[in-house]
Amino acid sequence: MKLNIAVLAGDGIGPEVIDQALKVTKAVCERFGHELNYEHGITGACAIDEVGDPYPEATHELCMQSDAVLYGAIGDPKYDNNPKATVRPEQGLLGMRKKLGLYANLRPVVSFPSLIHKSPLRTDLVDGADFMCIRELTGGIYFGDRGRKNDGNTAFDTCIYTREEVERIITLGYEYAMKRNKKLTIVDKANVLESSRLWREIGQEIAPQYPEVETEFMLVDNAAMRIIQWPKSFDVMVTENMFGDILTDEASVITGSMGMLPSASIGVHTSVFEPIHGSYPQAAGKDIANPLATVLSAAMMFEYAFDLMEEGKLIREAVDASLVAEFCTEDIAEGEAKKT
């Protein structure tokens, strides 16, 4: 098979972790006789520095022509405390999501037995946790109208969802639930928000089409508690963009292996595979960044973008083996102080 991949390394530790994931990708392609074509594109703070745009048109073209995008991380602290900056690295990420139509962000939350002692939760609560968070990624308050009024003294953002957007993502949730343990938790704030009431209505409409799936509607505040109290009660969770941002990050730390978690963003034009951790600029260049989340993102890429399940499995096994052999970075090494 011929794999055309765009590689966007980004900022901070992005380039380092991408390097390792690329090595793995090349090795797997060699082993299975696939032809790998890849090209690098710039994005994030480094792209602002270079061309004044965090997601330049050339990078977008590259992504559009590729079957999958392997993505590092973006962000630089110099933009963090400057609310008035007009160009920010995050705009590049959001622009990419919108332009590539990356409507579904998938984040498997899985506890690694060898890392369970790193979890902030009691072992019995989290051992065996295995669920999939699906976050809507191109709608909601991230992309609605926003602005200032009243001489800049009033600020607003709009959370907006259309029926098509909600149907698409909830249906995807049911499809994944069918492939897994047949339970779908639809998270909203239907007791307050009109957009959430639309989500709940549509959930109730679609549910009967999947009679084998147990549907659970849950308020976002309740979900935030449940992720800590009873993570094993989840199978597939689906929610809107902003709630998903918060809940998926919350969920990502319960296993104690944040540096291990990959994600896939399924799109209309192509799909993007990236670690869920950030650009971690303090660690850049120190050769301490854990590349396994990016390596596992490459595994998801083989599986989700190319339907090459054997290849994905081989990568996962290699990761497991290196954990067992304790061939790993200090953030997950036995006996190390917990990183926060």
Add this chain to the structure above:
Amino acid sequence: MKLNIAVLAGDGIGPEVIDQALKVTKAVCERFGHELNYEHGITGACAIDEVGDPYPEATHELCMQSDAVLYGAIGDPKYDNNPKATVRPEQGLLGMRKKLGLYANLRPVVSFPSLIHKSPLRTDLVDGADFMCIRELTGGIYFGDRGRKNDGNTAFDTCIYTREEVERIITLGYEYAMKRNKKLTIVDKANVLESSRLWREIGQEIAPQYPEVETEFMLVDNAAMRIIQWPKSFDVMVTENMFGDILTDEASVITGSMGMLPSASIGVHTSVFEPIHGSYPQAAGKDIANPLATVLSAAMMFEYAFDLMEEGKLIREAVDASLVAEFCTEDIAEGEAKKT
């Protein structure tokens, strides 16, 4: 002193827990020679059933004339999965918040040594945790414009904040930080939301007025992780309404004593004191509901509404003593299976 109190018991276990808190309040008033005047008002699902309004005008009048409101809990499952219901118990709560100008919801998160084994977190992470969450309660997406377009197929909600609203709550955050350990964490999503950028700007403007306080700006997704990974890093946290809803509920479970946590909502016209747990209808009438969160809310009432610190302290000591004596409900009893 003369204490004029409105008592809104609400739904589910509300009346039961309020009964106990009232007993304590009466006992304390007797002991200290205060004159207690209290009157009951209806609110929530039971008020819808009785008069078709979850926060009737008569109840509002009662609250306006009182120095403090002791509040139980509201909500009934019969409204949960009916997104098209036009009158919902929650509207009563939101109406009350708006009409009484309850702009600041204060939630102390404190771990009880005798209950630490109930925490879903590892003991070392949570033992000694002690922070105050301040949630803005009358602005943001809870009270902005919302509606449907396009034949009901598009739904929107608006998150809107004015400079005055943000200044008021951030200043309150600094005032509490000054009284505590002089650290304030301002939580927003300034890398995406315009309203958050207004929060961050105003935070940066006010910070220099409190040079003794260490100010930390934190993105909401990061805060959701930090609450689990390092709760002891917080002293005072302040955030907008929706983020506060999610984060305060998340924070409330880390100590394992959800049934123990009180809250105060500081208002322009009066203040409301209530347990943070819900109406828990499954438990109503079974005499198993833990009243201690409501009892501790009464303690906060003495302290915050009447500046009667001794009285508040006495209640806290009584609660601690009853925990040590294991005179408590089954949700916090030693050796019981964890409630979820």
